[in-house]
Amino acid sequence: MTDSQDTGTADAPLPAQPGASSAPSGASPAPAAAPADGNPVVRAAAGTRTAADVVTKELVDRLTQGVTGSGRTANHTPFTGEKLADLPESTPEDVVTAFERARAAQKIWAEVPVKERAAVLLRFHDLVLRRQAEVLDLIQLETGKARLHAHEEVLAVAVAARHYGRKAPAYLGPKRHTGVVPALTKVTELRLPRGVVGQIAPWNYPFELSVGDALPAFAAGNAVVMKPDTETALTALWAREQMIEAGLPPEVWQIVLGDGPVIGPEVVKHADYVSFTGSTRTGREVAQGAAARLVGVSLELGGKNAMLVLHDADVEKAAAGAVRACFSSAGQLCIAIERLYVHESIAEDFLERFAARTKAMRLGNALAYGADMGSLVGQRQLETVTRHVEEAVSKGARIVAGGRPRPDVGPLFYEPTILEGVEPPMAVCTEETFGPVVSVYRFSDEDQAVALANATPYGLNASVWSRDGRRGRAVAARVRAGTVNVNEAYAAGYGSAQAPMGGMGDSGLGRRHGAEGILKYTEAQTIAQQRLMPLAPAFGLDDEKYAAFMTHSLRAMKALRLR
Known part of the structure; x- marks a missing residue:
């Protein structure tokens, strides 16, 4: 799981969160009015724990x-900036x-x-x-x-x-x-x-x-x-x-x-x-x-992960899966889906159901279960999301759902957003957004879908949806990504800890999980003991006879199928 916000050797620390300078120390900024048609909000119940209760x-x-x-x-905390x-x-x-x-x-x-x-x-x-x-x-x-x-x-x-x-x-x-x-x-x-x-x-x-x-x-x-x-x-x-x-x-x-x-x-x-x-x-x-x-x-x-909804997919399950795929952790997940390809025969039905589920997602900042999505983590993330959406719309993309910040919930909240009509040179088309934004595209056949999914230097995660498991797995095997989930967003691959997880191309090197996930932290050492005779002329064999003996031995080992 990665971020598009730089960490490690080339980044500055996160800047002070918005709201921190416009309100008294430790105080939350005054909430703005919620959009009448925006995502619903889950408010904290009386007695819910606060930051002061937890971080003593x-x-x-x-x-x-x-x-x-x-x-x-x-x-x-991104919830308030305090x-x-x-x-x-x-x-x-x-x-x-x-x-x-x-x-x-x-x-x-x-x-x-x-x-x-x-x-x-x-x-x-x-x-x-x-x-x-x-x-x-x-x-x-x-x-x-x-x-x-x-x-x-x-x-x-x-x-x-x-x-x-x-x-x-x-x-x-x-x-x-x-x-x-x-x-x-x-x-x-x-x-x-x-x-x-x-x-x-x-x-x-x-x-x-x-x-x-x-x-x-x-x-x-x-x-x-x-x-x-x-x-x-x-x-x-x-x-x-x-x-x-x-x-x-x-x-x-x-x-x-x-x-x-x-x-x-x-x-x-x-x-x-x-x-x-x-x-x-x-x-x-x-x-x-x-x-x-x-x-x-x-x-x-990083990643610019693709989800493929094939013509025979269960549209309702795929729409529910797309919500998980795109908006978990407000899209701040390296294996989240940012490109969604849907077969043209089911695109209208899928988009209608996906949009309805997305618009119904509940936003919240309480330390309790109940919210469907939380906040972005920092001002830079909010600025990137806002820039990608606004630029796409200015160049002809259409907002199907979301598309707005939600300061009424918290300084860094942004609605889960679906875009259609995205195409180059829009930044959201190729750059990793790392936020709650997904672009929906239509395709006519599976070869085209695979080609589109692979048209990126990244190769971290992907998702394929089909009622036919064999077809789904066959399409998945053609996608250039380290993990490809069939009829799930990312959890099936990531959660299977015996299997390796990692990226291809610009998505990285090495793997976590499974044997590779632990053996990478080790050095392999071979101890080889030779017994009875050396790997050299011995027992009276001269060089030529030793070479002939080893030649016959190699042929015999091949015939005996020794590895």
């Missing part, structure tokens, strides 16, 4: 204990200190048997499910998303913790291989931790994309120095606290906070492996920094 000084002091930072910074907490801010020297502590701790952690390391993940799994209300409040306050969308992060983290908690010993255990000469050559593959992983995590999924990515690194015996986005740091800090309670040595997970252009390059400079989730532009810079040091890197970057 005691909580902040507890979570920031042990965080390396000699300066001070702060984060804010400050949530004062936080430690790291300097480049603090980053060096964090890596030194992590390296010392990693050597001890790597000696812990893998089953015991994996058991920490299983205990963490239980703590997260038991205390999920706490982290749901933090995720909502820091990102502005609806509670149901925050719960997706809880589900994703729990699934990953269970998967690697159960499977890590098998993934990492010694593996026997056939040697060059069977019986004479014994070969064992070992998996060794890389050392200290440098992780740069974005703001849009602060629980899943912080600890969710770190879990396999810990299971593999690594330490982690993580730079979460400052605006969503409390969520990552809460995750660290639970991992420590579950049995992770505190020094094994170091967190540093600060401006991306200052702290990001320092993390890359000292890491033994780099894990980055963020924009494609910043990802290229991270990759260049890692390559200069000859260390490995995994990158999950």
Whole structure:
């Protein structure tokens, strides 16, 4: 899951949220009148928790204990723009200190048997499910998303913790291989931790994309120095606290906070492996920094994801799926759908149903279930969404639903928006919006739909809808994307933790989940023992006879179908 707002090595921190400068400190801006025909709003019920109830000084002091930072910074909530907490801010020297502590701790952690390391993940799994209300409040306050969308992060983290908690010993255990000469050559593959992983995590999924990515690194015996986005740091800090309670040595997970252009390059400079989730532009810079040091890197970057609704799709289910696909977390999801292709024979029916569902979506900012969509996270996101929609309309696109900011709900709310008639050179046609905006296009046959879906340098996620599962899977296999979901938006692929998830093309390098998601945090080592005779002339064989013997042996091994 990535963002189009730059994070990591090439970005500035999120600016102060709108409303913060036009109202007294800690106060919400005066609400504007709601549009008469706009999306309905879910108002907070009496007694609903507020930011002040959740983010107490005691909580902040507890979570920031042990965080390396000699300066001070702060984060804010998108719901109102008010400050949530004062936080430690790291300097480049603090980053060096964090890596030194992590390296010392990693050597001890790597000696812990893998089953015991994996058991920490299983205990963490239980703590997260038991205390999920706490982290749901933090995720909502820091990102502005609806509670149901925050719960997706809880589900994703729990699934990953269970998967690697159960499977890590098998993934990492010694593996026997056939040697060059069977019986004479014994070969064992070992998996060794890389050392200290440098992780740069974005703001849009602060629980899943912080600890969710770190879990396999810990299971593999690594330490982690993580730079979460400052605006969503409390969520990552809460995750660290639970991992420590579950049995992770505190020094094994170091967190540093600060401006991306200052702290990001320092993390890359000292890491033994780099894990980055963020924009494609910043990802290229991270990759260049890692390559200069000859260390490995995994990158999950941007996307301009397509959804294909085939002629035989269940229109009602596809319309409901499109709402999830396009507007989860207000579209601030790297695997969200921004291009929607519908077969011309069902386009009118689909668009009518999709628009009706979109217009009925409830907006809200309460720390409770009930809202269908929350807020954008920052002013830059709001400006991008507004610019894309206004430019498209000025060049001939039609608004089918939405298309307006909603300051009556909060300073960064924008209605879920459907556009039709989008075409180049409109920015929304090719650039990642990373907001609640989708463009709908019509196609006449499946070959055209596949060609349109693939007409982008990105290749992260896609969705195909058909009543015929075989047809849907066949079309999915032709789409150039790392995950393609059939009759679902993104959760089926992302939630299947045994299967790899990642991007093609400009959407990144490497994979999370499955074997690839943990083995990337290891170095492969081959131990080969030669027995009885060397791989050289012996037992009286001269060079020519040895060469003839090996030639006959290779032919025999092929005939015996030995690999």
